[in-house]
Amino acid sequence: MEERKTGFQQIDYTLLFLLFVLMCISLLAIYSGSGQYFSNDPTYYVKRQVIWFVVGIVVMVGVMLIDYDLFKNFSIPLYGIGITLLLLVAYSPLGVFRNGSQRWLDLGPAEIQPSEFMKIFLIIALAHMLYRVTANRVTKDLKSDLIIVGQVVAIGLPPFFLILRQPDLGTALVIASIMGTMLLMSGVAWRILLFLGLSVVAGITSLVWLHNHNFELFSKIIASHQLDRIYGWLDPYEHQGSFGYQLVNAMRGIGSGQLHGSGFMQGVQTQSDRIPEIHTDFIFTVIGEEFGFIGATILIVTYFLLFYRMIIIALTCNNLFGTYLVSGVIGLLVFQVFQNIAMTIGLMPITGLALPFISYGGSALLTNMLAMGIILNVNIRTRHYMFETEESSM
Template identity: 60%
Template sequence: MQERKSPIQQLDFTLLFFLFCLMCISLVAIYSAASTEQYAVPASHFVQRQIIWFVIGTVLMVFAMIIDYEFFKNFSIPLYIGSMVLLLAVSFTPLGIERNGAQRWLGVEDLIAFQPSEFVKVFLVIILAHLLYTIMKKPREKSFKSDVVVVGKILAVGLPPFALILQQPDLGTALVILAMIAIMILMAGVTFRMLGLLVSLGAGFIAVLVWMHNNMFEVFNRIIRDHQLSRIYAWLDPNANIGGEGYQLYHAIQGIGAGRLYGSGLGEGVKTASGTIPEIHTDFIFTVIGEEFGFIGATVLLIVYFLLLYRMIIIAFTCNNSFGTFIVAGVVGLIVFQVFQNIGMTIGLVPITGLALPFVSYGGSALVTNMLAIGLVLNVNIRTKHYMFGEEE
């Protein structure tokens, strides 16, 4: 027997509560980060704009939630083709806008611009979920040959946007695409033999890059650009690169360390208030939280992220539609990697890649995209049928 519930009753208010908590943390951290002399406008300007982005993101989240996600399955291919067209337009049309040495934006300079690669992440979740749904609904033998076909199809869909985003260059978003591809390969249930082969190929590729760096640097430099290489050097030894790419990382680590257990207090962070770290309200917003709220504040933030992701994992497990499960899994992988990468780069765990901290960093495209992704998760949840005695066959 099916328990009949209205869409409002099916809405996961716990998930929305944790999202609201992240919004509040974002506004407080941005206000403190922007209250420095490095900005020509008052901190309230950034807070107001962030609120506007939250409102726009909420509208899109509701839009993604109210439309049956089966609709997205039927239009996954047009969405994918459209996203590829946008990426090509960024690189090969006059509408592509270059900022800070990277051509990642589409629009009209000083009027309106957005970053297509951010929306591509959500569209890629949908197309890969549809691909896995199509593969998994048919009986499939557990064999290496079968795994090759499955992995080949996933790579055929995922690698083209990865290549276009990488050449913009946008290494951070490109790595997010790779993480999503990896999640979908795991969800496909390939054998350990195939997983071992893929890991070995990845390790071998890194080994080849290291060899090329030492022996064929000109060829290596065509793959890894100068500024990307500088960030790797800065990551390996930030103290030796304080005057260059290591400047932000060095001061971010100093600020987080100064926060100790309880932090210095809102607006009292030395690194934050002095404006030492450029654009701290965007990619390095975690530094503000670590310095002004200390270990306890940073831990609270991580707990909120964990609970948000836990709710999504529960939704994935309870969903009785494999397409919906794959969508939620893709969104979980999307957010997990961004959180890990952003916090990791501020504490020197991984190289700096310019990824925003989901729902907390100041910005438009990334924030709206992540809220759109949450809308898909809520969509899956409100359309999951619950039965008192087992699931529908």
């Protein structure tokens, strides 16, 4: 028996409230961290972020209005568009080189970062592929599992390597996280996942060996600026005058926040311009220094509740395609939150990943809002039954 609800009743208002909380935290942190860059207009970045939020909300609502089942029809064209844009970044005059990497496309009035949108296109493509393969397989055996892994790798590796070439290791790792999460949800045997995990460990071990015994070959695999970041992560105080400078000052700021923080607009590290790009990649430093352990905990708990609601939506969805879409978004957002916060406190190497819904930025924010639109879309079109059986949920 179906429990009937209207579309508005199906909307997860808890999820929307948590998103609103993140928006408020974002505007406060951006205002505090970016005011130093424009003394004549300290609200410059805040006003632009508000515009991006408004555009993002429109995009989110637009995605919600389209039945997500129709995304299957566009999975291949969207994936093709994403690959084409990445190729244009790498091999056309439209590619913009900045800060040691080529990640943007110059479209005249605006610049876009195709790798951000490729994340969503990849999720849709993988969800469609996994839906077709897992929904139709009669028996679950090693051969069918290997076919699934092979198809996921075949779809995921082209954008992974094109993004890695830019170079953008952070976003490439997000692509890998999406692939891993969706493989986990596909029901592939644990021994295959364990083998893949051990292969990654073996690859990292090989790189360490090459660094110590064949540095010439190692330098052809790992770019010099990426190696500098690793040195700055492993021993930031030894390199605090160069590539450890940003991390050392970030940790000093977060540590000085203690329990209550130094107060809004009162952070020494935040307000002294000692941390480059503090309103983007290192915005967690603003929260940790000025709002302390309490403020950082509120942010992390908000993220935890957001992900909890997403997991509930994935588990209660009775459509495999919808479940795969939600699991891909979870893999996308969880890794970015973990990596961004971890790199500001020295637990992970520094990458150019923004903190979802908090950091200043247009392409990344639009991508995340689009992802939230997919989550809400799946939720409002999930039919709940009072007496649900396995047959009724197929």
